[in-house]
Amino acid sequence: MKHMKRAVFPGSFxxxxxxxxxxxxxxxxxxxxxxxxxxxxxxKSGMFSIEERMQLIADxxxxxxxxxxxxxxxxxxxxxxxxxxxxxxxxxRTAADFEFERGIGQVNRMxxxxxxxxxxxxxxxxxxxxxxxxxxxxxxxxxxxxLVPSQILAKISS
Ligand code: ADP
Numbered sequence: 448m449k450h451m452k453r454a455v456f457p458g459s460f461x462x463x464x465x466x467x468x469x470x471x472x473x474x475x476x477x478x479x480x481x482x483x484x485x486x487x488x489x490x491k492s493g494m495f496s497i498e499e500r501m502q503l504i505a506d507x508x509x510x511x512x513x514x515x516x517x518x519x520x521x522x523x524x525x526x527x528x529x530x531x532x533x534x535x536x537x538x539x540r541t542a543a544d545f546e547f548e549r550g551i552g553q554v555n556r557m558x559x560x561x562x563x564x565x566x567x568x569x570x571x572x573x574x575x576x577x578x579x580x581x582x583x584x585x586x587x588x589x590x591x592x593x594l595v596p597s598q599i600l601a602k603i604s605s
Contacts, residue, residue, distance in 0.1 A: 451480055451531075452477075452478045452479045452480070452533065452534065453478065453479065453480045453481075453482065453530065453531060453532040453533060453534070454474065454477075454478045454480070454482070454533075454534035454535065454536045454565065455481075455482045455484050455523070455526065455527050455530065455532040455534070455535050455536065456470070456471060456474070456481055456482070456483050456484065456536040456537075457484045457486050457519075457523045457526070457535065457537075458483075458484075458485070458486065459485070459486065459487070459493065459500075459578060460483070460485050460500045460503075460504060460578065461493040461494055461495050461500060461578050462494070462495050462499075462500060462503050462578060462581060462582075462595065462599070462603060463500070463503055463504050463507060463578075463595070463596065463599070464573075464576050464577065464578055464581055464595055464596075465573060465576060465593065465594060465595060465596055466538065466540070466569055466570075466573035466574075466576040466577070467538070468507055468596045469569070469573055470536070470538040470567050470569065471483065471508070471514070474536055474567060475511075475513055475514075477565075478513070478534065478536075479513065480513050480514075480515060481513060481514055481515070481536065482515045482516075482517055482530055482532060483508075483514060483515070483516050483517070484516075484517045484518065484519050484523075484526060484530075485497055485500050485501055485504070485516075485517070485518040485519075486519055486520070486523060486526075487518060487519075488520060489520070494582045494585065497518050501516050501517075501518060503602070503603065504516045506598050506599050506602065507596045507598045507599060509598070522558075523535065523555070524558050524559045524562055527559070527562045528559065528562070532562065533561065533562060533563065534562065534563055534564075534565050535555065535562050535563070535565070536564075536565050536566075536567070537552070537564060537565070537566050537567075538566070538567055538568075538569055539566050539567070539568050540569045540573075540574050548564075548566065552564040576594055580594070581594055581595060585603065585604075591603060591604055
């Protein structure tokens with residue numbers, strides 16, 4: 448489809464949380480395709496490998512044709528151009544997220560005004576959820592119910 452409305456949802460996804468899943472599902476009606484793109488840089492290793500992160504995301508959205516999963520290692524805005532995305536999707540939880548995202552979003556727009564950043568507010572119940580909290584709970588073998596998508600709960604808890 449030539450004039451497909453394509454959004455990139457970039458992030459570390461180490462691992463994907465129910466907060467990410469919620470933003471993506473709510474954004475689906477707005478776009479023809481959402482590319483969930485795992486951004487990485489070789490100096491930060493993280494808890495899950497890039498391939499594991501991509502597999503977990505694929506498990507969550509299995510059968511959802513509008514979702515693609517990819518990885519990239521460059522400026523997000525350059526990656527958006529590579530995949531011909533006109534939109535860059537980000538989630539906002541708190542004022543701290545807003546300040547951080549404002550800077551990145553405004554500089555991205557200076558670099559490329561053909562990519563529009565779209566923000567979605569987190570659902571209130573998901574505001575405290577982050578990948579770093581999930582990683583802590585995994586390290587200490589806590590219960591991840593309600594924090595990670597149900598499709599990957601068993602896999603990630605084992
Ligand atoms: P990054 O390392 O780029 O912050 P993350 O994987 O932590 O990557 O987050 C990717 C995107 O998901 C960001 O836009 C972030 O604000 C959003 N996000 C993270 N956690 C939540 C949540 N609980 N609710 C809504 N959005 C979230």
